[in-house]
Amino acid sequence: MTPAVMKTIPTAAGAPAAPPPDFDAPDRQGQEEKKPPYIHPELASEQSLLTVENFNLFYGQSQALHAVSLNISAGKVTALIGPSGCGKSTLLRSMNRLNDLIDGVRVTGNMTFKGQPIYDRHTDVIELRKRLGMVFQKSNPFPMSIFENVVYALRIAGERKRRKLEEVAEKSLRSAALWDEVKDRLHTSALRLSGGQQQRLCIARAIAADPEVLLMDEPCSALDPIATAKVEELIHELRGNYTVVIVTHNMQQAARVSDYTAFMYLGRLIEYGPTNTLFVTPHLKETEAYITGRFG
Amino acid sequence: MTTTDIPVNLTGNPLPAPAARRRSRGQWVDRIVHRLAAGSGVIVLLMMAALVSVLFYAAAPSIKTFGLKFFTETSWRPNALEKIKRTPEGKIIRDADGEAVVDTIPPVFGALPVIYGTAVSSAIALLFAVPMSLGTAMFLIRIAPAKLAGPVSFLVEFLAAIPSIAFGLWGLFVLAPFLQSHVEPSLNAGFGAIPGLRWLHYDGMPTGRDMLAGGLVLGIMVLPIITAVSRDVLRAVPQTQIEGTLALGATWWQSCREMLRYSRSGLFGAVMLGLARAAGETMAVTMVIGNVNQVVASPLAPAQTMASLLANQFAEADGGLHRSALLQVALILLLMSLAFNVVARALVVGKQPTVTQ
Amino acid sequence: MPIVAQNPMARVYSRFMYALCIAFALLIIGVLVLIIGYLVSIGWRSVSVSFFTENPQPYGSGRYPGGMLNGLVGTSVLLAVSGVVGIPIGILAGVYLSEYSANSKLAAPVRFVSDVLAGVPSIVVGILGYELLVVPLGGYNGWAGALALAFIMIPIVTRTTEEMLRLVPKSYREASVALGATKARTILRVVIPAATGGLVTGIMLALARVAGETAPLLFTALGTRLLTVNPNQPFPSLTKQIYNYATGPYKEQKELAWAGILVLISLILVLNVAIRLLSQRRGAR
Numbered sequence: 016m017t018p019a020v021m022k023t024i025p026t027a028a029g030a031p032a033a034p035p036p037d038f039d040a041p042d043r044q045g046q047e048e049k050k051p052p053y054i055h056p057e058l059a060s061e062q063s064l065l066t067v068e069n070f071n072l073f074y075g076q077s078q079a080l081h082a083v084s085l086n087i088s089a090g091k092v093t094a095l096i097g098p099s100g101c102g103k104s105t106l107l108r109s110m111n112r113l114n115d116l117i118d119g120v121r122v123t124g125n126m127t128f129k130g131q132p133i134y135d136r137h138t139d140v141i142e143l144r145k146r147l148g149m150v151f152q153k154s155n156p157f158p159m160s161i162f163e164n165v166v167y168a169l170r171i172a173g174e175r176k177r178r179k180l181e182e183v184a185e186k187s188l189r190s191a192a193l194w195d196e197v198k199d200r201l202h203t204s205a206l207r208l209s210g211g212q213q214q215r216l217c218i219a220r221a222i223a224a225d226p227e228v229l230l231m232d233e234p235c236s237a238l239d240p241i242a243t244a245k246v247e248e249l250i251h252e253l254r255g256n257y258t259v260v261i262v263t264h265n266m267q268q269a270a271r272v273s274d275y276t277a278f279m280y281l282g283r284l285i286e287y288g289p290t291n292t293l294f295v296t297p298h299l300k301e302t303e304a305y306i307t308g309r310f311g
Numbered sequence: 312m313t314t315t316d317i318p319v320n321l322t323g324n325p326l327p328a329p330a331a332r333r334r335s336r337g338q339w340v341d342r343i344v345h346r347l348a349a350g351s352g353v354i355v356l357l358m359m360a361a362l363v364s365v366l367f368y369a370a371a372p373s374i375k376t377f378g379l380k381f382f383t384e385t386s387w388r389p390n391a392l393e394k395i396k397r398t399p400e401g402k403i404i405r406d407a408d409g410e411a412v413v414d415t416i417p418p419v420f421g422a423l424p425v426i427y428g429t430a431v432s433s434a435i436a437l438l439f440a441v442p443m444s445l446g447t448a449m450f451l452i453r454i455a456p457a458k459l460a461g462p463v464s465f466l467v468e469f470l471a472a473i474p475s476i477a478f479g480l481w482g483l484f485v486l487a488p489f490l491q492s493h494v495e496p497s498l499n500a501g502f503g504a505i506p507g508l509r510w511l512h513y514d515g516m517p518t519g520r521d522m523l524a525g526g527l528v529l530g531i532m533v534l535p536i537i538t539a540v541s542r543d544v545l546r547a548v549p550q551t552q553i554e555g556t557l558a559l560g561a562t563w564w565q566s567c568r569e570m571l572r573y574s575r576s577g578l579f580g581a582v583m584l585g586l587a588r589a590a591g592e593t594m595a596v597t598m599v600i601g602n603v604n605q606v607v608a609s610p611l612a613p614a615q616t617m618a619s620l621l622a623n624q625f626a627e628a629d630g631g632l633h634r635s636a637l638l639q640v641a642l643i644l645l646l647m648s649l650a651f652n653v654v655a656r657a658l659v660v661g662k663q664p665t666v667t668q
Numbered sequence: 669m670p671i672v673a674q675n676p677m678a679r680v681y682s683r684f685m686y687a688l689c690i691a692f693a694l695l696i697i698g699v700l701v702l703i704i705g706y707l708v709s710i711g712w713r714s715v716s717v718s719f720f721t722e723n724p725q726p727y728g729s730g731r732y733p734g735g736m737l738n739g740l741v742g743t744s745v746l747l748a749v750s751g752v753v754g755i756p757i758g759i760l761a762g763v764y765l766s767e768y769s770a771n772s773k774l775a776a777p778v779r780f781v782s783d784v785l786a787g788v789p790s791i792v793v794g795i796l797g798y799e800l801l802v803v804p805l806g807g808y809n810g811w812a813g814a815l816a817l818a819f820i821m822i823p824i825v826t827r828t829t830e831e832m833l834r835l836v837p838k839s840y841r842e843a844s845v846a847l848g849a850t851k852a853r854t855i856l857r858v859v860i861p862a863a864t865g866g867l868v869t870g871i872m873l874a875l876a877r878v879a880g881e882t883a884p885l886l887f888t889a890l891g892t893r894l895l896t897v898n899p900n901q902p903f904p905s906l907t908k909q910i911y912n913y914a915t916g917p918y919k920e921q922k923e924l925a926w927a928g929i930l931v932l933i934s935l936i937l938v939l940n941v942a943i944r945l946l947s948q949r950r951g952a953r
Binding site for chain 3: 337338340341343344345347348349350351352353354355356358359361362365366369442443444446447449450451453454455463465466467468469470472473474475476477478479480481483484485531534538562563564565567584587588590591592593594598618621622625626637638641644645648649651652653655656
């Protein structure tokens, strides 16, 4: 990446009131010029667990992701940031193929998980989703007991042994730092928990499936500050045992919890690097404009 | 116009006279419209009151005569029987003129056969319709693309609009002969041959106009209502619930099962609505069920439902106990369908589990 | 190497259920097509001009079997009378539920009862009509039949009216009231005109429903072979005529019954398509 290339970039500091993201046609501006994203060199030394290569995604006619390429580092927390509509959630939901549910979605390019293709005719989507757990923006406990929520993944996999179920439930709830709060009422409805507890329950439920990656789609956006702090603390503790990809709106949160941060804008990856570097000395002007709050 | 009619503003001064007059006429119209609207609301309440009270009143003689025995008695005999009196040895007892002495056995009315007929035919209907309807609702929501779901929904709703007499005609001239010649002989033979199913065997020749035919026609008739309501109920399941199961590695069907569980009370309501319609359905059933008052286990035997009994006998009944007994049957049918509807309404409207924020 | 399944049984089962759901949907469509197709193909053969121009003729008469002119006229008259009675009451009750329910203790019971009334078996309604209008008037008559149909119509119109009026944005009412209009004027001049399409849909839905009713007419209008427009006597209707002929012994009359069903279903189909077009134009679901 040369300074010459940077100068051709039209957005950023010169125009602080820069164009707000256009949800309907994110591709309109993108097609004019192709600028390669800036990938910080530190990432080269990381071991990649999930690789995205030249990935495009279309909703019918409109393109939501443009030639995104990035590697998710094993055992690390990677944050995806960017203004709403930038495609970060779409990218996350492409990783466990949850976008398959939407009519008219089409993808091109490659995505591999541990070297195995995610978008392949022979890929077993169900198995894939078991290995890539997901936590949603709005907590979505099922209308059943806390215990049954946690062991749901085991139940649908056909596990019947009570001992095993109880063991996994306790372990997962402890990992989600929820055990002490609910151990006396495991068999009451999960819907009676508070919002923050429900979200941690959803994390416990994802962990119980023994995934290798946790995909988190703005997991704290519906939570109050105290509950948010608890979930962030939890993400900290999960680091190392799990590879975490977290989409967040909140840049402070990204700065607090993640090792690496990818900044996306209008369906493109703009800059990707170690969180500390990216937030303190961003390489590109758009990144700087965004993280200093000048747009988005 | 008296002064008290003049609207007053906040300062207590009377408003200018013309405005006051205009407004007062407006108020008068206002009051009439309000009264008419409220009156129509009261009419709706009166309709229900009339229904229940008239049937109760007219059924009173029968209720008084038979009491609870009405529900357990199996014979329905509108005419008094005359039976020649005999000695224990079997000799005819004669009076002084040599005429045989005759005992008069009064008419007797029992609702058990028709209650049984209604229950069993509705059960057959639901057995047939519920899986079909849930499967179709699932198809409409989870499988069919929007372009296909629209027309299929329309077809299903059109099925709901077909008058019951049309189903009756079809059942009588198409379904019944088909069952009689192609299905029931082998079915009956099967019932006879398999030891565990012996009780379902019918000793006569199945005619195609029997409990099974009635149940099937009813099943076809309740398909659309159960499908439409359960489609709406399933559509209300939040997308996050479906995604939540899939993200944990659930198969398509496992996530569908979660949808069914999530909306189980609403689905139960849908079934109750279907049940209410099946139990109260008259014309189609009357045309295919065979209209015989009896309690027979075999679905290949002719039967009678409450509604078909009314359709068959009410017009010919004399004014006495026979009519009153029929009215009691109508009352039971009304109360039953009210109960189904109340339960269904309570379940379909607003009893869905909610996920708190 | 692709990511592959670890326990395939659940997937097989899921595939099976997926296929089953498709099969059920196809089956329902198949049943519908079968029934409609049969009714149409048989009915088509029996429909003739005389169906619309002749009254039923007894067996043995020269013009046997005749047609169902009396039933067509009778059903039209019954629909008209029941509509004249049922539609205003239904709409007014719907207006009441939508516009006056705010601080009324009556509204909740009215809404509940009209919901439940919509599920009352129609034969029971016919029996009520017999007890209230046939016994006191001394014989079967058209009024009783028409009022029994109105009884069925009212809850349907009430509920659709309420739903349709609730779709009218609150701002319309506020704008009208802010201009100094009374509540009644607001309802009559703003709310109801804004919801006209929806109200018409509800009315046609109710008419389509009662046009096919037979059970409530069995003990009220009774039916007659004659053409009459005098509701003080037993009154003919298409559905009752069909029922009589279908369950009767003569082949020619059964064919007439099929023709009658075809005419009836065509009528209901036309009403349904009209309802659908109307509600699509209004953007309601």
